[in-house]
Amino acid sequence: MYTDMPETELRAYRSGQVDPADFDAFWADTLAEADRYPLNAIATRVDCGLSTLDVFDVTFAGFAGQPIKAWLRLPAGTGAPLPTVVQFHGYGRGRGQAFENLLWASAGYAHFDMDLRGQGFSGSTGDTDDDAGSGPQVPGFMTRGIESRETYYYRRLFTDAVRAVAAARSLELVDSARVGVVGRSQGGGIALAVAGLVPDLAAVVARVPFLCDFPRASVITDALPYRELGQYLATNRLRATQVHDVLAYFDGVNFAKRATAAVTMTAALMDPICPPSTVFAAYNNYAGPKQITVWPYNGHEGGAWEDDALALRAFSERLA
Amino acid sequence: MYTDMPETELRAYRSGQVDPADFDAFWADTLAEADRYPLNAIATRVDCGLSTLDVFDVTFAGFAGQPIKAWLRLPAGTGAPLPTVVQFHGYGRGRGQAFENLLWASAGYAHFDMDLRGQGFSGSTGDTDDDAGSGPQVPGFMTRGIESRETYYYRRLFTDAVRAVAAARSLELVDSARVGVVGRSQGGGIALAVAGLVPDLAAVVARVPFLCDFPRASVITDALPYRELGQYLATNRLRATQVHDVLAYFDGVNFAKRATAAVTMTAALMDPICPPSTVFAAYNNYAGPKQITVWPYNGHEGGAWEDDALALRAFSERLA
Amino acid sequence: MYTDMPETELRAYRSGQVDPADFDAFWADTLAEADRYPLNAIATRVDCGLSTLDVFDVTFAGFAGQPIKAWLRLPAGTGAPLPTVVQFHGYGRGRGQAFENLLWASAGYAHFDMDLRGQGFSGSTGDTDDDAGSGPQVPGFMTRGIESRETYYYRRLFTDAVRAVAAARSLELVDSARVGVVGRSQGGGIALAVAGLVPDLAAVVARVPFLCDFPRASVITDALPYRELGQYLATNRLRATQVHDVLAYFDGVNFAKRATAAVTMTAALMDPICPPSTVFAAYNNYAGPKQITVWPYNGHEGGAWEDDALALRAFSERLA
Amino acid sequence: MYTDMPETELRAYRSGQVDPADFDAFWADTLAEADRYPLNAIATRVDCGLSTLDVFDVTFAGFAGQPIKAWLRLPAGTGAPLPTVVQFHGYGRGRGQAFENLLWASAGYAHFDMDLRGQGFSGSTGDTDDDAGSGPQVPGFMTRGIESRETYYYRRLFTDAVRAVAAARSLELVDSARVGVVGRSQGGGIALAVAGLVPDLAAVVARVPFLCDFPRASVITDALPYRELGQYLATNRLRATQVHDVLAYFDGVNFAKRATAAVTMTAALMDPICPPSTVFAAYNNYAGPKQITVWPYNGHEGGAWEDDALALRAFSERLA
């Protein structure tokens, strides 16, 4: 059943999220601070049993210079720089195995598949540590370090993601001028953040994105992972304002306002995990060229393979 | 938590399933009857946006000559016959999209990906009709036509699968001498059936297989799809013997007794859907060379990517 | 808790279902095609241990002339034609046992209790096959054959139901001029269909009817069986229009517009299975004399025995 | 799935329930005390729309002379005393409507359908008060008055039931020599209690009976209503011995040891509400002629209509 507003209201919904005055400064400082560490991207060929693709195990320096893992997959024997897809995963997932996730490279792209610090506990494995402590937190990542914008987990993760694009571009077989980003759910939220922070992407695909419109998301669904926020505030009753002040720096709505690359988005009207109004909050505020596909009968799986097809089409048009 | 016997008992468990005297005759007749229809396998190239692989849309004549769909995926530009993997899907799934399921072809095999008649309602789409009526049945496929062995759904499906191997072999780019079969859950059960009915397979991979040891499976789990059997018998209280008489002709335990190809199996000790004793019932009765990997902390996902790795290794050894 | 609109809005709700231009032609053709098979109703007395009632096992030719079962129950020793109640069952139920469902005959009516093709898996047994194949479908009956209006399951079932009235009328102890129909849930939906297709019924009782207002029903509830539609469209994302085009020919809202017999309906404000707005969609469009009872604190059980009492009263007034 | 021991162990299981030395004295005193109130059974004809049956609204004096309601249903126009079925209902049900529950009378018996004091909140209505207070109790009836055997709810209810048989026998159209009792679940437990307290019954039918083998029942299932006992003892941790001392006077196992009438019982191997070992505890201790039917694939619905058929057969043999 529908989990949110009817589509006509979705089209008009703008979100009540505020745009902090120093949002840009905060992120400029954050990225500048990270830039004190050289990217140092290293790619080592691995043999994982595939013959049509080459796969490389990549390490680069993310937030605070900490080592972040990734896979780089390319058509076997690639000799010249390729248009490239940088992918971010959903909540709980890691980069998985070298022989998984073969679509983008099989379609002819260099595929840079970034690991997520500390994640990789459900559906796929991860190989990257999250090297930071936290105050009392609800199990998961939504409230890790939420006591300040400086210590919040997603500050580290979004910085890793921005640097993943740079790390990819630093590699020989990647065509720097033709880089797109893609993600679903948390990965879609990261893609929006990167779209707001990296000025020269060729394409953005954000499928049923998470991490958008926290003020509304935290009160209209009981589904994880947004529920982690509610659970935190259920215990820390007096910190609601402080928490929402932090979250405003990490909201896809605010990144969307700053994005310029053409975006392809999807939303699902029966999605309880990323309710469609939170997706439209980002979409309606998105500053660049945009299109959105609405799946009326789907939950958080969204368009699934149809969303893959949409992404293939978008990359084919914009990265070619 | 563990859902079944401890591993030491699993290793010794043989199943109480009976071996009908005319089992071989029934299947010989069934396949002979189907053979009255020529296979007529037709493969048409499709463009689905992939550059490292070629994909063909295949149609062949299955049970009663009815048209069955499949995908054939191969490394792009394949010129000579390849070792081939024939794959069967899990319950509810269809062959899906041309650009899905890329592992086997990316690993250098011809990949024949058979559609399942009437299925394709969950997780992937299907394109094949099940052209037969049924008596009153529980929603699903487990009791469709269960009123007799002749009308039972899996008689048609297993026949389709046997003919899928033949159809694959009839294709130019398939090396008939080097054909393996693989499946998980229902697909694993189909793989065991094919292993019992097709004499000259090079390799069999049956991951957490379904459709094994019906007498025990129908009473030790409440999980779908085995529960469909229990639900049928809950209503049709007086038909238990008749139903189990039918099921004996479709039990992986009985196909395993007749199999000769080397098998790689997996079982998961926390699997409520295909409880490990039902898997070991087939494994312990398997007549060919065999090995099994036990995943102690997994449910029905079994080894997931580790099972892929096991299969890649098995095919690499036996189809090379 | 309430599952739908408040009652004042229910009273005004009309449904967005469309009325296909060739609706009448489709059904005229369908029934004419069925009429090529003679009804051939045969009633055989059975001994089921009752002394106050006589029970007959009936077979008649339904859609495509296929054999449909029914029970005919009458007060013992009935000598002259009686006013008659034709009953249709809820989803998943069959005609059950000869000695079940004794109310209508004990109240002095001839009771024609039609079996439902392929159903009878939950709550009562069935004895009638559904002799037709289907494309890929969600387990159940809601999407069986949904690829076209010609192949849709409910085309066969509604045709059976129309012919059940005719079959009842063909029997000696049935007074053709005084036939009413009754059903709850799916049975209520069938009763509305029959009311729209059979011009001369004396009374219609549709309790918390199912199969009404598909466009709304498919998006406002997660409960089975409507959820089967949503599940189908969740997988078959590109077929939503096509599916709704088919469903328009089977919607109680459209049958209601064509009905002339007096109807007694009930709706329950806490019903998640047949939400009250979908019931009112049919009621508000019903063209004949009508009354509806609203049960504010009930779920899909509706009025239960109070609905029986309402039906007894309706039949007593209109069939006497 | 099976909820209890395998059938071979069930056949041998005897229960650890103790047989209090003054069990017989307690019940003799209880019934004698009740007998100080005359039965005073009054039957008033009601018109409920049935033509094949006559229905009477009955009131008689139960425990402490309190008024207990019942229905008496008979074939219309009965002139001579009939063999009679006294029925007790399941937990939460009352006698319901006059026009419900027509099987026994339609089969030619006088049907005395006793209401249950204070019950009638689920599935059917009740019309009888339970006129007694209670100490702190878990919602429901299992712990009402459990602070002593004198105040326990089932002391009152079993006394009502014994007196229901007497009240039925006091009516003109009941043949006192041919009275059987029947019940399912709680009704089956009451039937066993009556079988242990009333010496001259012609037949007893106890379907998936409740209220048997409390020591085991209270620890092997989480299902209501047995869970009420566990919930009481979870709070009242220090009263476990005292509570079980009370329950021993109300356990079907102890009544079974004293029963002499032929019993027909049923048990279901997938029943979580009345696990089969608790049923067999009563059956294996039953002192009279006995037979039991085991339904392997059923939950608490047991044999449903097949159990009706078994009961019809039993009454036909023993009450004829």
Add this chain to the structure above:
Amino acid sequence: MYTDMPETELRAYRSGQVDPADFDAFWADTLAEADRYPLNAIATRVDCGLSTLDVFDVTFAGFAGQPIKAWLRLPAGTGAPLPTVVQFHGYGRGRGQAFENLLWASAGYAHFDMDLRGQGFSGSTGDTDDDAGSGPQVPGFMTRGIESRETYYYRRLFTDAVRAVAAARSLELVDSARVGVVGRSQGGGIALAVAGLVPDLAAVVARVPFLCDFPRASVITDALPYRELGQYLATNRLRATQVHDVLAYFDGVNFAKRATAAVTMTAALMDPICPPSTVFAAYNNYAGPKQITVWPYNGHEGGAWEDDALALRAFSERLA
């Protein structure tokens, strides 16, 4: 997620509950009738291992003179009358152990902790009988005796509570002029009832109160205990008006209209058990000085320790 209206609508919501013309007369008569029994409050010192507090086991005569238990806790060695907090518990709880619930006495108040007749089955024990019978009822207390306002359970309980205040005042170490009442959930509902019936309280604290706005509460939540009402009316379909007529005499909304003492209330926007509109129904109608704290991210736990802090503050201001 939010379970009810947004806060702006809550602030304006008034409830549709009616105010029976003889509400005051009914309660005046009820209390007068109870006053025929002397309070007879007896306090006996108990040793429960505490050294900073003295604890007394209290018995007083409640409704119909029946004995009601309570604890009186005070700072050890209290010599002069203290400001006093009378506490009422949530649904299902009793007064518990002497050494539990130490906050109010540790904060320097005399703490009169009233037991609830018949309750004490979950979370804490009780020691008080409910000495009254009932007609058929749903398990629990919401429908016990609901057949009339005279026999309804809450008539007895509210009378006990009014008399608890009087009993506390009759004790030597209680300062009659400085008595406040506090409760959460059911206890909050009782506190409101007492506030409407006892004219001279110094403070009232009603946290997420239950028993308010029955007409709305019974249709907007499926959570227990309000669901008991819905379940009763689901079975007793024809008694809805009669039941709501009874409930109007026990609704916190009507008590609030008559209250004069300053109240501190709390409501939680994610509370499914006492939805915030039902709390605001009482708050918006409250006739005395009032303040309310809204917890946006909490369920029925409300403010928990923050509500304790609010109550400490309220008592410190108003009882000092």
Add this chain to the structure above:
Amino acid sequence: MYTDMPETELRAYRSGQVDPADFDAFWADTLAEADRYPLNAIATRVDCGLSTLDVFDVTFAGFAGQPIKAWLRLPAGTGAPLPTVVQFHGYGRGRGQAFENLLWASAGYAHFDMDLRGQGFSGSTGDTDDDAGSGPQVPGFMTRGIESRETYYYRRLFTDAVRAVAAARSLELVDSARVGVVGRSQGGGIALAVAGLVPDLAAVVARVPFLCDFPRASVITDALPYRELGQYLATNRLRATQVHDVLAYFDGVNFAKRATAAVTMTAALMDPICPPSTVFAAYNNYAGPKQITVWPYNGHEGGAWEDDALALRAFSERLA
């Protein structure tokens, strides 16, 4: 229902957990390393509205010298050192508010109430950071840093707990010779760890302790938090041995073997969270004087207030 072995088997069960050869060396090194940081316990009086107790906000240096918070509560005006209870909380809880948890101080003890690093998200708040990163982990604390015994979360937490005892003893109003520890669930597991690492405790109370017998606990329950281990191993299938090697250094079974102080334990036969066999694994291996109370009808709440009473009795006997 029972969740584990019958009591007779529990009494004999020893656990298959191994005792690592360098267990003592590991912990000696760990504690020595921590001892490089002075304890530095600071207690600051807070006013929280209580009059019978004094409450101090305590900070001391835990693992790696990191600041750990605690409350110290004492009878108001305490002048001489008191026997002292050090308490550890259950999973997810923090030290909460100054005015919570008043039992031990009200009973005359100094009560040192330690906060848990990083916890405090459910049921009570926390004020202590966990200052360490982690590899990929399942949300929660069970697998944080589980990649090695050095980085495992519980190494830090158990070290904090050992130092909490030392910190308490360093305070003026604590009588060092009379210190007992108490905890339930996770707190009970910590109490056992402290009992194995601190040689001179006067009493240990471990109620339904968690963190015992990991090899069995990780496979016999699906309940959180043990399920975190299973979920980790479900994804990290190849690390089971490595994980269990780490856990052996943190298992209550191994601490119990080294404990000398008299212990009071409790276990609950219906506890799915800390199944009783895992509790008995520790109890049966406990080297000091010991007694255990078994609650047959309780889940993880165990004895609740009865366990409080047991603890009061134990402290009264051993700390007096």
